[in-house]
Amino acid sequence: MNNLYILTEERAKPHVVKRILEIYSNEYNKQLKVNNGIKIIPNINSNEIFNSEYKIENAEINGIDNIILKIASGNSSFVDFLVFEQSSAPKECSINNEHDGNNLKLLIEETKTSDKESRNTGVYQRMSKFVYADYFYPNTPKIMLYNIAEPDDDKTPSDTSIFGTNMLLTQNVKIIGKSLKYFDKFKSIDELIEYKNGMRRPPKGNVPILITKENNSIKISGRLSKPANAGNIGHDPNIGALTAISKTLRSLGWDKDIIITQHGVKQEYVNNARSNKFFNIASILNLKLEGIDISSTKSNLKQYWHYEKNSEKMGTILLHLIGITDSPRTEAIYENHAGCERGYFYTSSGQALALPKKDKNGVNLYLPDLILKNDDNKEILLIEGKQSSTLNQGLKEIKHFEAIEDEFIKKYYPSYSITRWVSTYGENIYGNGIHPKVLFHLNKNGTFLLNEKTPSWLTDLIKRIEVSN
Known part of the structure; x- marks a missing residue:
């Protein structure tokens, strides 16, 4: 028996499941047939026992016997959907057992808002999810799905949208549901730096995100602390942006130091902090904070996802x-x-x-x-x-x-x-x-x-x- 398993943290919607099945079918040359609309049915047996699975009905794919949805959660940044093709339910993934028989076909991040609606910062925050996913599943196709009711393809995108989307493309993330006529991969590190440094600066008093290339390092300015004088790591938009830039630099071949400057983080916070998203990504990308020793920080990179067992x-x-x-x-x-x-x-x-x-x-x-x-x-x-x-x-x-x-x-x-x-x-x-x-x-x-x-x-x-x- 060959099943398709869709794992998600969300309450999956029929039209989104349909798009996922279309993407899977197109990616792997399968034929999809949908009759009378997708239905998501709880699997409750005659003994009134729910087995934590939902059957996807009214959809047929050649070579697939059943399409099943299960609720999962990430241990840190987690994409919206994982799509597996295999005979039995996927095993929970850790870095030590990624080859345990799981056959992951797609990693999909889905949004119903355009870059403009999310104030252009959404593209950065989505990218941090792909950085984390790529660490566990480097060879799996990664999809950014724009499920937008009214696409604004004819409007010239902002510099932030262009910069972020170009970085996604440079990382080989496939973009679906959004016109790419204004976008393209960065061809070199120098091209990326020139584009970013030429973008409009933030209001006076804010730390602009600027990139400086030296012989043995690249420095990226950007505040991580929020509020500015807190000394913590809490500025989510900048965490996303600095992560995205650093990952793209690594994708373009930079293997020397990447140092975050003007970050506002204090050593006392780092010494007492628990594992968090930034420390995980810093470990993956080998990032440094100027003037701060983060070598002893705790990262949690043992497990990417698990089946949800505790949430209401x-x-x-x-x-x-x-x-x-x-x-x-x-x-x-x-x-x-x-x-x-x-x-x-x-x-x-x-x-x-x-x-x-x-x-x-x-x-x-x-x-x-x-x-x-x-x-x-x-x-x-x-x-x-x-x-x-x-x-x-x-x-x-x-x-x-x-x-x-x-x-x-x-x-x-x-x-x-x-x-x-x-x-x-x-x-x-x-x-x-x-x-x-x-x-x-x-x-x-x-x-x-x-x-x-x-x-x-x-x-x-x-x-x-x-x-x-």
Whole structure:
């Protein structure tokens, strides 16, 4: 049997899965056939046990028996999707067992925002993911997928966009979904330096990112500390930019010192710091900080990814996909699963709204992890996901959903009833051991419990999935 496994941290969406299957098929000369739209079905057997896999239905690829999705997490920077082709589920990857039989076909980073929408810094931060992935899987094709509804291909990109995209191309990252008519690989180190140093400088008082080439070293100025006088490493956009430049210099053949200057990092911070993304990448690329000894810093380069076993999103993603499987009258109108991309709030007319961080009174807007809507019963469920060990925190948080209800749900769904719930994941609980406000509990062994007051339409959907499996 030959299966395709898609591993992701996200709640994968059918249109994104379709694009991934198209990319895989094009890359490996396979024929893809999609019938009636992609469906992502939880694998729940007749004994009501979820095996932590989701079946991809209505898609056929020659030579592939099953297409399966699983939830994974990275130990540090992690691309959005790993695609494996093999008979059984991939083994968790570490640098010591990368040849353990896993057959990784693609590493894919996906975005729905253009460089302009992400203020041009997004391309740098995405690149740090490829640096880390390339350390573990240097020979696997790497894809930057732009899943943009309205591409701005005809608009002249900014210097930052050109510089970042050219670096991706120089690192042999394949770009899909974005016109490349303005972009090309850097041909030499000198060309890269000339382009970067010719870009517009930041406002006075900021440290510009400039590159200076000497006989035995290349120095790159750029502040890593945030705030400027903190002495720490916390400036994420600059971490991404300095990482991207350094990796590209290595790709162009520079094997001597790369030294980060004007960084603002203090030795005391380095001496006491735990492993972090920058230290990992500094170890991979052999970077130095001017005036700072980072030789004793801790890096965590033993494992790239692992199957998710602890996050509350294991329960909320399952509940989400149960709620929308084969049910045109039920849909998720908002999602913010732990560690996943934050979704839009969908109004009754289908308009997608980006919810604000503050309510109308300037107070932090408390948002659930999932909002399910059933049109037949005119019910809306606000669901906060928690690990079973943090249930009490969830019970407190659902008391603060007044603003989301008053300002958005009641405005766009005035005739719907609203109930607030917690969904939990973790501790193996049996019998009637769940709290009255817990709608759904998923045990680590794959069994689950439903509240006796769970709406009948939700329990019916679970039974339909069991029958189909």
